[in-house]
Amino acid sequence: MEERYQRNIPALSEEECHLLRKKTVAVIGCGGLGGYALEMLSRIGVGTIRAVDGDVFEPSNLNRQLLSSPGQLGVSKAEAAAERIRNINPEVTVCAIPVFMDKHNCRELIHGCDVVMDALDSIESRRILSEACNQLGIPYIYGAIQGWVGQVCVILPGDRTMKQLYPEGTVMKDNSVLSFTPALCASVQVAQCIKLLTGRFTGTKGIFFFDLLNQEFETIPMDNDNQ
Amino acid sequence: MIEVRLYATLREGRGKIVMLEPEKAANAGAVLSHLGIPAEDVAILLINGFHRKPEDTVKDGDVLALFPPVGGG
Numbered sequence: 001m002e003e004r005y006q007r008n009i010p011a012l013s014e015e016e017c018h019l020l021r022k023k024t025v026a027v028i029g030c031g032g033l034g035g036y037a038l039e040m041l042s043r044i045g046v047g048t049i050r051a052v053d054g055d056v057f058e059p060s061n062l063n064r065q066l067l068s069s070p071g072q073l074g075v076s077k078a079e080a081a082a083e084r085i086r087n088i089n090p091e092v093t094v095c096a097i098p099v100f101m102d103k104h105n106c107r108e109l110i111h112g113c114d115v116v117m118d119a120l121d122s123i124e125s126r127r128i129l130s131e132a133c134n135q136l137g138i139p140y141i142y143g144a145i146q147g148w149v150g151q152v153c154v155i156l157p158g159d160r161t162m163k164q165l166y167p168e169g170t171v172m173k174d175n176s177v178l179s180f181t182p183a184l185c186a187s188v189q190v191a192q193c194i195k196l197l198t199g200r201f202t203g204t205k206g207i208f209f210f211d212l213l214n215q216e217f218e219t220i221p222m223d224n225d226n227q
Numbered sequence: 228m229i230e231v232r233l234y235a236t237l238r239e240g241r242g243k244i245v246m247l248e249p250e251k252a253a254n255a256g257a258v259l260s261h262l263g264i265p266a267e268d269v270a271i272l273l274i275n276g277f278h279r280k281p282e283d284t285v286k287d288g289d290v291l292a293l294f295p296p297v298g299g300g
Binding site for chain 1: 234300
């Protein structure tokens with residue numbers, strides 16, 4: 001095992017580390033959640049990463065987005081992600097895709113991936129992405145944040161979790177996010193991703209909900225007809 | 228009594244747990260109205276651990292859990 005991955009062992013076996021090198025993960029969104037997720041996926045040694053985001057950095061990103069800095073304002077988030085990954089781990093094959101995901105390009109963006117990471121920032125785009133994952137049979141790792149709180153859930157093909165998370169008519173009124181919230185949410189997402197990629201995932205336990213203001217961690221059950 | 232557990236921003240001005248007399252709310256939507264919570268401010272509504280809708284009935288001894296929408300990234 002290369003020295004780079006020695007501290008993965010024995011939390012991961014050598015075989016699991018080799019397995020990760022053969023896997024492909026798409027991170028849809030390279031902002032708050034995506035920046036942290038890309039960092040962790042590349043350091044642990046996922047072989048191929050697609051970084052998808054059509055946006056560029058702006059000053060309001062600086063309070064929380066790992067890849068942002070004053071010198072990066074106006075720079076493509078996907079391109080910045082790819083540059084960061086190449087610096088962290090040149091063994092990772094990274095593909096920067098500087099486009100906004102929509103219902104027309106979604107399937108093409110995730111085709112052939114082993115897992116898709118949700119690092120989006122709108123309900124409608126999540127509905128589109130989760131449906132595409134469902135159609136293509138790809139596990140989808142939902143993550144969402146707001147203020148002090150976040151939610152994570154593994155959505156497997158056939159699950160109806162998105163309807164439980166966002167019933168019709170759901171409206172977002174608060175777009176604040178504090179610096180630590182995406183870091184925790186992305187960590188939980190990546191842990192779930194690694195379990196899926198290494199065969200350690202033992203089934204969806206529910207929607208993981210955390211509230212860092214009140215230091216509460218809950219598992220919201222899934223509906224029985226979703227399991 | 229009906230126990231209402233509030234999460235995240237829904238606690239602001241209301242507290243963590245609110246106990247309601249059952250005659251004050253026949254369904255979950257009436258619970259929300261009683262607490263001054265617009266329906267669109269609740270994304271996940273559980274009654275006794277099961278996902279439910281505002282029109283679903285509530286009764287003495289039920290436990291509601293209300294979570295706001297979380298959608299940023």
